[in-house]
Amino acid sequence: MKRLTATLFSLAAFLVAWKLLTVVTGTPDYILPAPEVVAERGLRAIGSGILWEHTAVTLSEILIGFALGAVSAVAVGTALGKSVVVERVLSPYIVAAQSVPILALAPLLDIWFGGGLLARVLVCALIVFFPIAIATMVGIRSADPLLSEMLRSLGATTGQLTARLEIPSALPVIFGGLRVGVTLAVIGAVVAEWAGASSGLGVLINIADQGLFDTPLMFVALATLAIIGITLHGLVVVAERRLVLR
Amino acid sequence: MPPRHLVLPLIALLLAACMPTTSASPSASVLPSASTAALRPVTLLLGFRPDVQFAPFYLARQAGYYAEVGLDVTIEHSTDVLLLVADGRAEFGVADATDVMIARTSGIPVKYISTLYERFPVALIGPTGSVPSIPAELAGLRIGTPGRFGSSWHALLALLDADGLTADDVTIREYQQFNQVEGLLNGDVDLITGFRNNEPLRLEAQGMSVELLTVDEIAPLPGPGLIAGDELLSSDPALATAFATATLRAQQAIAADPQVGLNAAVAAVPAIGEDRETALAVLEATIELWGGSTGAPTGFIDVDVWASGYETLRRLGFIDGSVPLGEMLTEVLATDD
Amino acid sequence: MTIEAAKEMSRASMPAGLPVRLDDVSVAFPSAAGPLVALRNLTLDIPAGSLTVVIGPNGCGKSTLLRVIAGLVAPTSGDVQLGEGARDAPQAGDGRVGLAFQQPRLVPWLSTLENVALPLALARAPIAQRRGRALEALERVGLADATGLRPAQLSGGMAQRAGLARALITDPPVLLLDEPFSALDALTREGFDGELQSLWMDRPRTVVLVTHSVSEAVRMADRIVVMTARPGSVARMIPVDLPRPRRAALSGEPAAAAIDATVRATLAEVHPADLTPWGDR
Numbered sequence: 106m107k108r109l110t111a112t113l114f115s116l117a118a119f120l121v122a123w124k125l126l127t128v129v130t131g132t133p134d135y136i137l138p139a140p141e142v143v144a145e146r147g148l149r150a151i152g153s154g155i156l157w158e159h160t161a162v163t164l165s166e167i168l169i170g171f172a173l174g175a176v177s178a179v180a181v182g183t184a185l186g187k188s189v190v191v192e193r194v195l196s197p198y199i200v201a202a203q204s205v206p207i208l209a210l211a212p213l214l215d216i217w218f219g220g221g222l223l224a225r226v227l228v229c230a231l232i233v234f235f236p237i238a239i240a241t242m243v244g245i246r247s248a249d250p251l252l253s254e255m256l257r258s259l260g261a262t263t264g265q266l267t268a269r270l271e272i273p274s275a276l277p278v279i280f281g282g283l284r285v286g287v288t289l290a291v292i293g294a295v296v297a298e299w300a301g302a303s304s305g306l307g308v309l310i311n312i313a314d315q316g317l318f319d320t321p322l323m324f325v326a327l328a329t330l331a332i333i334g335i336t337l338h339g340l341v342v343v344a345e346r347r348l349v350l351r
Numbered sequence: 352m353p354p355r356h357l358v359l360p361l362i363a364l365l366l367a368a369c370m371p372t373t374s375a376s377p378s379a380s381v382l383p384s385a386s387t388a389a390l391r392p393v394t395l396l397l398g399f400r401p402d403v404q405f406a407p408f409y410l411a412r413q414a415g416y417y418a419e420v421g422l423d424v425t426i427e428h429s430t431d432v433l434l435l436v437a438d439g440r441a442e443f444g445v446a447d448a449t450d451v452m453i454a455r456t457s458g459i460p461v462k463y464i465s466t467l468y469e470r471f472p473v474a475l476i477g478p479t480g481s482v483p484s485i486p487a488e489l490a491g492l493r494i495g496t497p498g499r500f501g502s503s504w505h506a507l508l509a510l511l512d513a514d515g516l517t518a519d520d521v522t523i524r525e526y527q528q529f530n531q532v533e534g535l536l537n538g539d540v541d542l543i544t545g546f547r548n549n550e551p552l553r554l555e556a557q558g559m560s561v562e563l564l565t566v567d568e569i570a571p572l573p574g575p576g577l578i579a580g581d582e583l584l585s586s587d588p589a590l591a592t593a594f595a596t597a598t599l600r601a602q603q604a605i606a607a608d609p610q611v612g613l614n615a616a617v618a619a620v621p622a623i624g625e626d627r628e629t630a631l632a633v634l635e636a637t638i639e640l641w642g643g644s645t646g647a648p649t650g651f652i653d654v655d656v657w658a659s660g661y662e663t664l665r666r667l668g669f670i671d672g673s674v675p676l677g678e679m680l681t682e683v684l685a686t687d688d
Numbered sequence: 689m690t691i692e693a694a695k696e697m698s699r700a701s702m703p704a705g706l707p708v709r710l711d712d713v714s715v716a717f718p719s720a721a722g723p724l725v726a727l728r729n730l731t732l733d734i735p736a737g738s739l740t741v742v743i744g745p746n747g748c749g750k751s752t753l754l755r756v757i758a759g760l761v762a763p764t765s766g767d768v769q770l771g772e773g774a775r776d777a778p779q780a781g782d783g784r785v786g787l788a789f790q791q792p793r794l795v796p797w798l799s800t801l802e803n804v805a806l807p808l809a810l811a812r813a814p815i816a817q818r819r820g821r822a823l824e825a826l827e828r829v830g831l832a833d834a835t836g837l838r839p840a841q842l843s844g845g846m847a848q849r850a851g852l853a854r855a856l857i858t859d860p861p862v863l864l865l866d867e868p869f870s871a872l873d874a875l876t877r878e879g880f881d882g883e884l885q886s887l888w889m890d891r892p893r894t895v896v897l898v899t900h901s902v903s904e905a906v907r908m909a910d911r912i913v914v915m916t917a918r919p920g921s922v923a924r925m926i927p928v929d930l931p932r933p934r935r936a937a938l939s940g941e942p943a944a945a946a947i948d949a950t951v952r953a954t955l956a957e958v959h960p961a962d963l964t965p966w967g968d969r
Contacts, residue, residue: 135459136438212528220525255793258760259807260781269810273797301527303499316500318433318454350797350838 138321143328146321155309160329162305163294166222167333170229171290175283178234182241183267186275192242203235207296215301225305228297233286240282244275280345287341291334306330390423393594396432396444401620403630404548404637405445406612407467409619411601420593437461437580443594447502448573449669452661455679456670460581463680465595465650467602468574470640473506475564476550477535477542482562486514486569493522495531495540502575503544509570509663535559548636552629572660573653574640584681591683595650599684602648606638650684704737705861705894706771706784708757713766714919715752726752728919730766736861739888739895741909743902743951745959749920750898754864757896758787770862781810786855790867792847794839794854801826801835804853825853828887845876856887863888865897869904878936881907885933902951906944907934914954923958926950 120140126132127139134142150156181199185192211228218224248271256266272279298307306326313322397405408426411417417424429435432444433451437459444461446454451463475482475494483489489511496503511517524531524540531543532553543550547563554561566572577598579591605612613631617624624630641648657676665672710732716723726749734740742750755761756768759778769776770784778785794803802809805822826832829849839847848868855863865884869877881904888895899905905912912926928947930938938944 133438135434135457215528251789251791251793252795254760255787255789256806256810258755258758258780258787259810260779261810265810270795299527301525303525308498311498312500315430316453316498316504318450318457318459320434 135318135320138324142321143324146319147325147328150322150325156325156329159304159306159309159326160333162302163298163307163330164333166225166229166294166297166305167290167337169222170226170293171233171287171337173226174230174233174290175237175286177230178237178282178286179241179279181234182238182279183245183272183275185238185242186245186271187263187267199235199238202231207232207293211297211300215297220301224300225294225297225302228300229290229293232289232293232296236285236289237279237282240278240285241275244278245271247278248274276349277345280341280349283341283345284338287337288334291330291337295330389421390418391421391590392423392425393417393443393590394425394427394441395594396427396429396435396441398428398430398432398445400428401426401623403613403616403620403623403634406605406616406634406637407598407601410605410612410615411597413615413618414601414604416597416600417594420597422590422594422597424594433459433461433578436578439580439582442579442583442590444578445575446578447505447575448657449502449505449660449664451578452664452670452679456672456674461578462581462584462678463573463576463652464579464584464591464683465577465599466574466652467576467598467648467650468640469642469648469651469653470547471502471506471566471572471574472546472548472640473503473544474547474566475507475510475542476545476554476561477564479560479562482542482564484564486510486512486516486564489514489542490516490520491522492541493524493539495524495526495534495543497529497531497544498525498527499523502572505664505667505669506566506570506572507544508667509566509572509660510564512663512667513570532557548633548640552632552636556629570659570663571656572663573657576650576652579683584683588683592685595683596685599648599650602641602650605634606642606647609634609638612638652680652682654680704892705863707736708732708734708862708894708896709767709769710753710756711767711769713756713763713768715749715756715761716764725919727756727763728921730921732913732922734894734896736894737892738910739885739897739908740911740913741905742896742898742913742915743900743905743955744915744917744920745900745955747918748915748959749918750915751866753915753920754787754866754896754898757862758785758864760787781807783807783811783858784860785862785864786858786860788848788852788855788863788865788868790870792839792842792844792851794842794847794850796839798838799835800831800837800839800842800850803839803850804857806854807857821857822853825857826850828856829853829883845872845880848872848880852884859891860893862894862896865895867898867900870899870901877904878907882933882936884908889932902948902955905951906930906948907936907938912947912951914951914958916958924954926954 123140127137130137138146147156181195185195207228210231211224214227214231215224218227245267252270252274253266256270261269294305295307295310298305299311302308306329309326310323313319313326395408397408405426408424412424412426427441429441432441433446433454435441436444436446437454445467446461446463448463451461454461475489483492494507496507498504508518511520524534526534531540531545532550534540535543535554536557536559542564545551547565551561551563577595584591601612605615609631612634613623613627616630616634617627654676657680661670661676661679664670710730713727713730714725715727716725718724730749730753742753744750752761756763757770757778759780759782768778770778794800795806798806801819801822804825805818808818808821823832823835826835829852831846831849831853834842834846834850839850842850848871852865852868855865869880872880885908897904897908906928909928912928914923914926915921916923926947930943930947
């Protein structure tokens with residue numbers, strides 16, 4: 106309950122500061138809309154169905170992309186963690202892929218994969234891959250060697266060691282990577298949409314800004330993205346509390 | 352991941368970062384050295400990137416036309432021209448007339464003050480022999496366009512609407528990276544929207560002979576022009592007149608001798624000089640769009656075309672008619688009679 | 689028939705564990721500075737069902753010796769056999785050897801019951817069987833109340849018992865203990881030694897216990913194996929013929945004291961200067 110009050114208080118303070126900012130600087134609604142203007146525009150957008158139409162697209166990109174990226178990252182991270190040879194062979198490519206900015210990769214992926222949902226899902230998967238893979242690798246290596254010896258003395262196979270010791274030991278660190286990843290996935294979805302999509306919250310931002318000159322609607326889209334990010338992050342934290350027993 | 356109580360303030364930063372912005376033009380201005388101290392500094396906002404089409408502005412600066420009317424013009428580029436000019440962060444901008452109508456209806460306080468392009472620059476483009484001459488024949492075709500907003504979209508819908516069609520009667524393919532030319536070249540689409548002084552030249556250079564279907568006779572729409580904010584126009588209308596006049600003067604000089612424009616553009620943006628031949632071709636095509644029916648640019652605002660465009664946009668649902676046409680424009684150039 | 693003879697007979701009629709034979713075993717580990725020889729030419733015969741204590745200071749290779757018998761470390765040369773059969777080398781996890789460590793080494797996110805059942809879970813035994821046998825094992829070591837607790841909730845002694853229960857769950861004919869009680873205080877330790885002795889007398893098996901406590905060695909062993917300094921081999925084997933069950937206050941009695949002295953003398957001889965053996969901790 107304490108957590109909820111703290112969050113609500115923080116939210117209220119933020120809204121008050123925002124309103125004060127618009128009042129004090131006197132900026133017009135088409136440059137920096139006041140919170141109540143954004144809220145009203147948001148209600149209209151929900152009522153007309155346009156907000157859900159674009160949110161659904163972006164949400165599916167994020168969820169599928171995150172799932173794809175996270176699963177492959179945990180698998181690759183486990184391999185990296187268990188074998189120094191694998192790490193030496195793979196890490197140059199992984200680091201190189203991470204170093205190319207996603208803003209530059211997204212248009213390329215859009216062209217290679219025909220500009221459909223797949224291209225955007227791949228951008229999301231790519232952007233979450235690195236932090237989760239590295240977290241997994243570090244976590245796997247942090248497994249207690251004393252427990253490892255004990256399990257080997259019981260005849261555990263490599264697979265059993267991985268599943269019963271290394272991955273559970275790695276979970277706290279992996280969840281750290283998942284937390285970072287899920288918020289990156291939101292960014293990835295928007296960047297991917299800007300490179301090639303006909304609907305989604307990123308597209309809605311563009312349409313609102315460049316086509317309709319409706320800055321409050323643009324802020325509605327941004328706020329929706331923020332809410333998605335906060336919610337998904339919160340879900341990961343809840344999952345972490347359930348699954349990581351220490 | 353930052354603690355929860357910091358997440359919201361960080362989002363505020365993200366929101367602030369998305370606010371309209373400008374970026375300075377990469378071209379260092381070449382100003383006449385004399386009497387800059389007495390000149391009124393003024394900012395002109397252009398869209399996207401520096402281009403040979405902006406030759407009149409480069410020429411007016413370099414040849415001193417702006418200085419002669421007491422202006423020291425800085426050119427900047429932005430994707431939020433209308434919003435920033437409305438807010439007074441820049442004095443003048445170049446914008447599409449259809450965008451001005453939509454922005455004004457949304458409550459953005461800008462006005463269109465002078466015509467730069469008498470002919471509407473967007474057309475439907477396709478291989479010679481396969482471009483319909485009437486909109487009705489567009490039904491069922493695949494059309495490539497950058498996105499569902501902007502003057503290209505307005506023109507496409509206006510054309511379709513002229514014969515009672517809608518976007519649902521054709522197959523739209525979006526090219527967010529503005530590479531619809533490729534779609535036409537590899538046959539993914541039958542027609543594309545494009546700018547008359549751009550895509551056709553690129554297609555011809557790739558060996559494709561093309562035809563155009565324009566809005567001019569079918570669904571007249573006003574072309575791009577200069578804009579200024581309401582506040583500037585009420586407080587200092589003479590400034591707007593001076594700027595528009597000097598700009599028109601440069602346009603007319605270039606229409607008479609395109610090389611003058613090309614040289615000014617290359618001086619301002621050296622990258623343009625890397626392919627002077629293409630740049631000149633684009634500039635000459637652009638000059639044709641400036642002059643339109645009268646042959647030479649006049650800056651004249653054709654209210655009949657505007658009224659027709661206003662009605663079309665209202666029918667298509669882009670504007671709701673709550674703001675009358677008269678509030679959207681004001682003629683700042685002195686008229687001869 | 690004397691009581692002792694009756695006990696001997698009943699002991700002989702139960703399965704008494706496997707004999708352990710090490711024949712000229714050497715173990716060398718690769719290291720940056722060249723091979724590290726932990727054991728060299730070690731020969732040792734441990735009779736089935738006996739309780740052997742291996743003693744020596746840290747670094748003499750006694751832990752390596754246990755790991756060789758457990759099948760965790762393969763000898764670089766020489767032979768290890770469990771049992772009478774021709775080629776009966778140790779194989780980690782086949783259930784013939786139970787190993788208890790100095791630290792409890794319990795998996796922190798599993799309950800005590802799940803920890804004890806772990807060897808069966810790894811062998812994919814049916815769940816009902818795992819539960820049943822784990823409960824039995826916990827009862828045998830006196831931890832019946834702790835089944836649902838997590839390792840963090842157990843005291844040191846309880847955790848060590850749980851480790852022992854895990855080692856015993858497959859009812860292995862060979863039980864190895866690597867200084868299992870050295871982390872506990874002296875009183876608790878004496879109590880555990882007594883419990884271990886009872887468990888072994890109730891259900892005999894071959895036990896090898898590593899320690900660096902001389903009094904513990906005398907209390908527990910049928911035979912005491914004193915190891916040389918590294919590289920380790922057998923310095924001396926000292927039989928302990930004292931009657932069982934032995935009590936903690938044993939060290940006072942003259943026969944025990946004599947053996948104690950012999951062990952200490954051997955240790956002093958084999959590990960001169962700073963490597964003198966410790967007393968009881």
